[in-house]
Amino acid sequence: MPYDELFSDLNTMWVLIAAALVFFMQAGFAMAESGFTRAKNTGNIIMKNLMDFAIGTPLYWLAGFGIMFGTQSAIFGGIDFFTTGDYSAILPEGVSFFSYFIFQTVFCATAATIVSGAMAERTKFSAYCIYSAVISLIIYPVSGHWIWGGGWLAQLGFHDFAGSTAVHMLGGCCALIGAAMLGPRIGKFGRDGKPRAIPGHNLPIAALGVFILWFCWFGFNGGSTVSMTGESASLAGKVFFNTNLAAAFATVAVMVITWIRYKKPDVSMTLNGSLAGLVAITAGCDMVNPWAAAIIGIAAGLFVVFGIEFVEKVLKVDDPVGAVGVHFINGAVGTILTAVFASNESLAASGLTRMRFIGVQALGVVSVIAWTTVTITITFFIIKKTIGLRVSPEEELSGLDLPEHGLVSAYADFMPSITATNPSAEALTEAAASAEAPAAASVEEAVPVTYRAPAASPASDVKITKLEILLKQERFPALKEALTEIGITGMTVTNVLGCGIQKGKPEFYRGVVQEVTVLPRVKVEVVVCKVPVSTVIATAKKILYTGHIGDGKIFVYDVENAVKVRTGEEGYDALQDVEQY
Numbered sequence: 153m154p155y156d157e158l159f160s161d162l163n164t165m166w167v168l169i170a171a172a173l174v175f176f177m178q179a180g181f182a183m184a185e186s187g188f189t190r191a192k193n194t195g196n197i198i199m200k201n202l203m204d205f206a207i208g209t210p211l212y213w214l215a216g217f218g219i220m221f222g223t224q225s226a227i228f229g230g231i232d233f234f235t236t237g238d239y240s241a242i243l244p245e246g247v248s249f250f251s252y253f254i255f256q257t258v259f260c261a262t263a264a265t266i267v268s269g270a271m272a273e274r275t276k277f278s279a280y281c282i283y284s285a286v287i288s289l290i291i292y293p294v295s296g297h298w299i300w301g302g303g304w305l306a307q308l309g310f311h312d313f314a315g316s317t318a319v320h321m322l323g324g325c326c327a328l329i330g331a332a333m334l335g336p337r338i339g340k341f342g343r344d345g346k347p348r349a350i351p352g353h354n355l356p357i358a359a360l361g362v363f364i365l366w367f368c369w370f371g372f373n374g375g376s377t378v379s380m381t382g383e384s385a386s387l388a389g390k391v392f393f394n395t396n397l398a399a400a401f402a403t404v405a406v407m408v409i410t411w412i413r414y415k416k417p418d419v420s421m422t423l424n425g426s427l428a429g430l431v432a433i434t435a436g437c438d439m440v441n442p443w444a445a446a447i448i449g450i451a452a453g454l455f456v457v458f459g460i461e462f463v464e465k466v467l468k469v470d471d472p473v474g475a476v477g478v479h480f481i482n483g484a485v486g487t488i489l490t491a492v493f494a495s496n497e498s499l500a501a502s503g504l505t506r507m508r509f510i511g512v513q514a515l516g517v518v519s520v521i522a523w524t525t526v527t528i529t530i531t532f533f534i535i536k537k538t539i540g541l542r543v544s545p546e547e548e549l550s551g552l553d554l555p556e557h558g559l560v561s562a563y564a565d566f567m568p569s570i571t572a573t574n575p576s577a578e579a580l581t582e583a584a585a586s587a588e589a590p591a592a593a594s595v596e597e598a599v600p601v602t603y604r605a606p607a608a609s610p611a612s613d614v615k616i617t618k619l620e621i622l623l624k625q626e627r628f629p630a631l632k633e634a635l636t637e638i639g640i641t642g643m644t645v646t647n648v649l650g651c652g653i654q655k656g657k658p659e660f661y662r663g664v665v666q667e668v669t670v671l672p673r674v675k676v677e678v679v680v681c682k683v684p685v686s687t688v689i690a691t692a693k694k695i696l697y698t699g700h701i702g703d704g705k706i707f708v709y710d711v712e713n714a715v716k717v718r719t720g721e722e723g724y725d726a727l728q729d730v731e732q733y
Contacts, residue, residue, distance in 0.1 A: 170375020180364030187358025192551020266323030316435030324480025402429025405453025436490030
């Protein structure tokens with residue numbers, strides 16, 4: 153084989169390997185986002201990460217690539233339906249057209265998927281599909297043309313080696329505006345405006361996602377050399393080293409910062425720190441020396457912690473996974489710090505003075521933010537006024553898996569028991585009608601109250617009553633807050649499975665009806681003597697009532713006695729003072 157042909161094959165193979173690694177980032181984002189959110193939305197998160205790639209791929213082929221790499225003008229590449237034009241002038245040396253095309257396609261999909269996490273747990277799936285398509289078809293390719301397609305920013309000397317601005321800041325900007333327009337999740341902010349923690353359900357899965365992303369970032373940044381021959385091979389080694397170094401320093405920095413601020417090292421924030429370091433170094437991993445990569449990593453750690461706090465506590469924007477702090481803030485910071493810390497050799501090669509380079513980088517950041525803000529705001533506004541951007545409160549409280557996808561649970565081992573059936577067509581129709589239009593019921597039918605007679609005469613001289621409340625899981629936060637407001641200071645909460653006389657509500661899995669004979673519920677037990685029982689019942693019914701069968705049940709028991717183990721107090725006295733820990 154001729155020497156030049158070997159080089160060509162080697163370059164093409166490297167670009168294809170890098171493309172496969174960048175594609176696998178979709179798995180990393182899916183795991184990180186689902187782990188940082190609640191279990192009842194996991195199926196929806198996975199579906200969105202699957203579909204943004206599946207939708208973006210044909211749209212980028214349809215017109216996105218032409219808009220990004222066409223030569224019509226410095227502002228807009230051009231319209232080339234199904235990418236049939238001649239792009240030989242923009243192809244890296246020794247890289248085939250389709251190899252470069254798929255490499256750029258997976259980058260486009262990465263920009264679109266960043267938005268998913270910030271808008272998780274309350275966005276309509278149909279709305280997500282639409283705005284993801286707009287990002288892949290128009291928003292990303294236009295600014296991508298300015299930076300990588302020979303557009304006006306590239307002509308000024310703007311440098312974004314692998315996409316701190318072109319991919320991550322753009323996606324993070326869309327995430328910030330989307331989360332702000334969407335509004336916070338129910339219960340995220342208290343009446344005093346202070347944010348409340350809504351922990352993710354699976355930290356190991358989130359950590360796996362971060363490790364996958366860290367691994368794939370070597371393809372994201374290293375693959376952007378688009379060559380493994382000559383000096384490019386040496387450059388790829390430097391890019392790998394700087395990428396890893398910045399991520400490690402950012403991770404350690406966040407661990408130390410959270411240890412000082414929160415008195416213990418915060419696991420989820422530290423995972424965000426790893427990603428922040430990767431995002432920040434992406435723009436200049438080829439231009440800076442290792443010591444500068446370390447400083448950029450430390451800066452990323454600082455900006456991600458205080459950035460996430462600022463977004464949540466000051467802007468009052470609910471970002472469940474920290475996408476704004478990781479991608480938007482650190483994408484901008486990393487791009488500007490590229491000019492601040494570029495090596496003298498890299499600066500000389502750029503032909504710019506350091507101050508001019510800093511100015512060009514800042515101009516590029518501001519320009520992409522402005523373009524993204526205008527276009528995505530218009531997109532979200534149109535969606536909001538047409539099909540709607542956000543699900544109903546009832547759907548949000550139940551979790552998006554069930555109302556959006558008919559998925560009872562994303563975790564088979566923790567699903568309610570399912571009875572296998574082989575229904576007729578009539579049964580399927582009846583089940584579908586039942587699922588779509590549940591029967592309305594009165595308050596008494598929806599939340600029945602049962603009084604249990606005492607087993608014996610009470611030992612205490614003050615009447616003590618126990619209430620056992622069975623309710624849907626999504627209603628528990630509101631009930632807990634309401635009970636606290638009327639003076640209930642103690643309760644026992646248990647996750648249970650059960651069903652009423654309706655024997656479960658039928659759902660569909662892969663088109664087959666499934667009879668769910670027991671459903672996940674929460675059982676709240678409270679013992680009262682000072683607060684009137686009627687007040688507790690009225691409060692619970694007010695919170696739980698929706699008018700449909702399955703709102704819950706309340707059981708009322710007489711209690712013989714209550715004994716506080718620590719003091720030996722009994723009866724009324726045992727229930728009065730607040731425990732000190």
